Amino acid sequence: MEGFESLHSILKGIEVRKERKESKGELTFKSLDLRNITKRFPGVLANDNISLNFKAGEIHALLGENGAGKTTLMNILYGIYHPDSGEIYINDQKVDIRSPRDAIAYGIGMVHQHFMLVQTHTVGENIALGFKDSPFVMPTREISKKIGDFCDTFGLKVDPNAKIWQLSAGEQQRAEIIKALLRGAKVLILDEPTSVLTPQEAEELFQIFKRMAESGNCIIFITHKLEEVFKISDRVTVLRQGKVIATTETGKTDKATLARMMVGRDISFEVQKKDIPVGEKLLEVNNLFVRGDMGNTVVKNISFSIHRNEIFGIAGVSGNGQRELVEAITGLRKVEKGTVKILDKETQNKNPRDIGELGVSHIPEERLRFGIVPNLPVYENVILRDYYRPPFSGFLTLNINYIKEYSKEVVERFSVMTPSVETTVKLLSGGNIQRLIIGREILSRPDVIIAAHPTYGLDIAATDFVKKLLLQKREEGSAILLVSEDLEEILQLSDTVGVMFMGEFTGIVKPRETSMEDMGLMMAGSKKWA
Amino acid sequence: MNFVSYITSILERALVAGTPLLLATVGEILTERSGIMNLGLEGLMAIGAVTSLGVILGTENLFLGVLTAIAVGGLMSTIHAFISINLRGRQILSGLAISMLGLGLSGLLGRRYVGIPLPVYFEPIKIPYLSRIPILGEAVFTQNAFFYISVALTIIIWYILFRTKWGITIRSVGENPLAADALGVNVTKVRYICTIIGGCLAGLAGAQLSLGYIHLWIEGMVGGRGWIAIALTIFSTWNPLRAFLGSYLFGGVYALQFQLQGIGISPNILLMLPYISTLVALLVTSGATSRKRIGAPSSLGEPFIKGEK
Numbered sequence: 001m002e003g004f005e006s007l008h009s010i011l012k013g014i015e016v017r018k019e020r021k022e023s024k025g026e027l028t029f030k031s032l033d034l035r036n037i038t039k040r041f042p043g044v045l046a047n048d049n050i051s052l053n054f055k056a057g058e059i060h061a062l063l064g065e066n067g068a069g070k071t072t073l074m075n076i077l078y079g080i081y082h083p084d085s086g087e088i089y090i091n092d093q094k095v096d097i098r099s100p101r102d103a104i105a106y107g108i109g110m111v112h113q114h115f116m117l118v119q120t121h122t123v124g125e126n127i128a129l130g131f132k133d134s135p136f137v138m139p140t141r142e143i144s145k146k147i148g149d150f151c152d153t154f155g156l157k158v159d160p161n162a163k164i165w166q167l168s169a170g171e172q173q174r175a176e177i178i179k180a181l182l183r184g185a186k187v188l189i190l191d192e193p194t195s196v197l198t199p200q201e202a203e204e205l206f207q208i209f210k211r212m213a214e215s216g217n218c219i220i221f222i223t224h225k226l227e228e229v230f231k232i233s234d235r236v237t238v239l240r241q242g243k244v245i246a247t248t249e250t251g252k253t254d255k256a257t258l259a260r261m262m263v264g265r266d267i268s269f270e271v272q273k274k275d276i277p278v279g280e281k282l283l284e285v286n287n288l289f290v291r292g293d294m295g296n297t298v299v300k301n302i303s304f305s306i307h308r309n310e311i312f313g314i315a316g317v318s319g320n321g322q323r324e325l326v327e328a329i330t331g332l333r334k335v336e337k338g339t340v341k342i343l344d345k346e347t348q349n350k351n352p353r354d355i356g357e358l359g360v361s362h363i364p365e366e367r368l369r370f371g372i373v374p375n376l377p378v379y380e381n382v383i384l385r386d387y388y389r390p391p392f393s394g395f396l397t398l399n400i401n402y403i404k405e406y407s408k409e410v411v412e413r414f415s416v417m418t419p420s421v422e423t424t425v426k427l428l429s430g431g432n433i434q435r436l437i438i439g440r441e442i443l444s445r446p447d448v449i450i451a452a453h454p455t456y457g458l459d460i461a462a463t464d465f466v467k468k469l470l471l472q473k474r475e476e477g478s479a480i481l482l483v484s485e486d487l488e489e490i491l492q493l494s495d496t497v498g499v500m501f502m503g504e505f506t507g508i509v510k511p512r513e514t515s516m517e518d519m520g521l522m523m524a525g526s527k528k529w530a
Numbered sequence: 531m532n533f534v535s536y537i538t539s540i541l542e543r544a545l546v547a548g549t550p551l552l553l554a555t556v557g558e559i560l561t562e563r564s565g566i567m568n569l570g571l572e573g574l575m576a577i578g579a580v581t582s583l584g585v586i587l588g589t590e591n592l593f594l595g596v597l598t599a600i601a602v603g604g605l606m607s608t609i610h611a612f613i614s615i616n617l618r619g620r621q622i623l624s625g626l627a628i629s630m631l632g633l634g635l636s637g638l639l640g641r642r643y644v645g646i647p648l649p650v651y652f653e654p655i656k657i658p659y660l661s662r663i664p665i666l667g668e669a670v671f672t673q674n675a676f677f678y679i680s681v682a683l684t685i686i687i688w689y690i691l692f693r694t695k696w697g698i699t700i701r702s703v704g705e706n707p708l709a710a711d712a713l714g715v716n717v718t719k720v721r722y723i724c725t726i727i728g729g730c731l732a733g734l735a736g737a738q739l740s741l742g743y744i745h746l747w748i749e750g751m752v753g754g755r756g757w758i759a760i761a762l763t764i765f766s767t768w769n770p771l772r773a774f775l776g777s778y779l780f781g782g783v784y785a786l787q788f789q790l791q792g793i794g795i796s797p798n799i800l801l802m803l804p805y806i807s808t809l810v811a812l813l814v815t816s817g818a819t820s821r822k823r824i825g826a827p828s829s830l831g832e833p834f835i836k837g838e839k
Contacts, residue, residue: 101713104713104714118702118706119828120828121698121705125698125702129710130699130702130710130713134695136695139694139695139698
């Protein structure tokens with residue numbers, strides 16, 4: 001540590017500026033090569049002999065399904081993981097990246113999907129953290145000035161004195177980008193950068209990408225959205241099951257080809273939705289107010305109703321009150337003011353079991369926390385909802401045999417891939433856990449289904465399965481509340497869409513009569529419909 | 531005794547009694563800011579008290595005694611650091627074990643020293659001129675070296691935590707070690723340093739008890755001060771400057787014990803005072819902090835697992 005040196009200079013009242021060693025990142029960056037990278041996690045071959053090339057001035061998309069190994073590969077490049085074998089070359093010189101510190105020194109920066117920011121600190125403090133060019137005493141004052149300069153160069157606007165938790169996801173992302181650029185990043189890796197943005201914010205981000213690429217940087221962005229690949233990238237690499245399937249220039253390929261490479265088979269983007277008239281009103285929410293974890297009101301005066309044979313979608317960037325709204329309806333969170341009526345009974349502030357017994361199913365947002373008990377076997381998770389009543393239990397005991405038979409039926413009908421019903425649930429993949437939860441929740445023919453982010457993190461096949469199932473339930477007469485960040489999914493499935501921003505509906509619209517642009521504006525809170 | 535000198539003496543005793551609390555609390559604040567919870571303070575203070583006293587009975591060298599306490603406190607907290615950081619053990623259990631180890635060991639080591647008065651101890655240092663200011667000056671500027679050192683250390687640690695790059699590093703490691711790691715900060719090193727310094731301060735607090743306050747060794751002499759310091763860490767919302775308030779407030783409670791005994795209040799009730807005050811303080815602050823988003827460091831007590839899934 002530079003302790004004595006620093007204390008000495010405090011006494012003198014001088015800021016220490018450590019002699020700036022000539023960092024390797026200041027050389028002109030030309031190319032970056034990954035050669036034969038292999039990385040194994042217990043039970044998974046995450047990266048299988050991957051070779052890839054990135055060039056200065058290009059925007060390179062890394063496309064693949066969840067679990068294809070994209071993030072692992074980039075974490076290796078950024079020094080967070082160490083590859084089991086393989087080499088990294090910068091400008092055809094072999095480099096040894098053992099930690100993020102090394103990566104930063106070589107001019108590599110990364111913006112993770114879940115931002116690596118200290119929520120309670122300011123933007124300035126986050127940027128000063130571990131930053132060799134910031135002064136020892138009062139580091140944030142100096143940093144604020146530098147941030148100002150940067151804002152002008154790349155059009156990145158962010159207030160250095162704002163606390164991270166007060167910022168929107170888009171602003172936090174900009175803070176992350178500035179953090180990387182200030183450290184001299186020539187190669188910027190972004191992991192699913194648009195997943196938290198409104199369409200307009202994503203557009204702004206793409207403009208920033210372009211400006212950065214024009215000034216000779218290399219942008220690598222991880223995505224599973226084909227649209228983005230075509231909108232912005234120069235080249236695209238498809239990964240599947242840890243292997244590189246192909247790298248091509250984006251202009252020379254098309255959506256269907258990439259999709260086939262990504263999934264390994266042909267897939268249809270069509271979802272068949274029948275036109276059917278809606279039935280009677282099953283769920284009605286009136287002037288609902290709900291408080292968030294911090295005690296502030298995060299659901300403000302929300303009203304809507306859902307009928308039989310109707311899917312009501314709630315769109316919006318996450319964190320705008322969707323979670324609290326769902327929790328209030330399902331009885332997990334206290335309602336401050338207003339009413340929730342299910343089948344004409346007022347259910348606000350009833351407990352979740354009472355609400356469930358009225359015929360409400362809940363496919364929860366955080367499935368590992370609220371959907372299952374990870375350490376229990378499949379058959380016990382299948383009856384989590386109804387274990388206390390016949391036919392699953394008698395007066396005192398569980399009917400284990402019946403439960404196992406029933407579980408086998410659920411597993412079969414919903415194609416849950418599990419060695420047996422006695423397998424511990426946490427050993428299943430995310431998609432199979434979701435199939436299990438959905439199976440449990442809708443096999444009992446519920447009148448109302450509350451589905452929060454039902455396809456989040458699922459691969460294409462599982463997503464397809466979930467979408468079809470929701471549509472099938474709609475035809476069978478359920479009223480479905482669908483909350484999702486995936487705008488396309490919302491527009492595809494819903495009969496009516498409510499757009500939430502800062503706890504309020506900025507619009508309730510019909511998907512067919514609304515453009516993506518209008519949706520985006522409503523998600524950003526700038527347009528109001530009655 | 532007239533009223534003015536009565537007030538002066540209560541104030542003076544409050545500062546003496548508050549000093550070990552301040553040292554231990556500030557050490558714990560530093561430790562917890564880096565994300566490690568060390569519940570071993572009680573034991574660290576006890577071992578600091580007995581070892582420094584033992585060294586002085588042998589050598590009559592005050593400086594050596596204090597140094598020993600600091601070193602032993604640092605050494606024992608290294609065990610806690612190793613369990614919490616390298617082995618990723620339960621920090622609460624490890625802290626409790628350190629506490630019991632320290633208490634037991636100090637009892638064993640201190641058996642020979644029980645009740646022996648110290649040949650030398652830290653005498654009050656009168657600061658010229660300032661100590662002549664009535665009441666406040668007489669109370670504040672006639673303290674022994676421990677008091678001045680504790681005040682200086684508290685201010686230095688506050689400054690480091692909130693005005694320097696190190697501070698950002700330490701607080702970030704306590705809030706979000708993943709973020710710090712992703713920027714090349716050595717989380718393990720930062721946590722070790724903070725935990726060890728925290729332990730050193732607890733050892734120093736112990737030395738104050740035996741060398742600058744009570745002037746002898748009795749088993750159980752620490753009397754829950756380590757636990758009170760842990761409560762004070764919460765009470766001061768992890769800010770060293772607020773630790774001043776809490777420590778001297780509780781020092782006042784200790785000082786009052788003796789004064790109130792003089793006017794016939796049952797000593798048993800008075801003995802309960804620090805503990806009752808602790809409960810009240812925690813009740814008040816816990817509610818207030820959860821409302822204002824100024825709470826414990828987010829990753830307090832959680833081990834950091836680098837790299838692998």
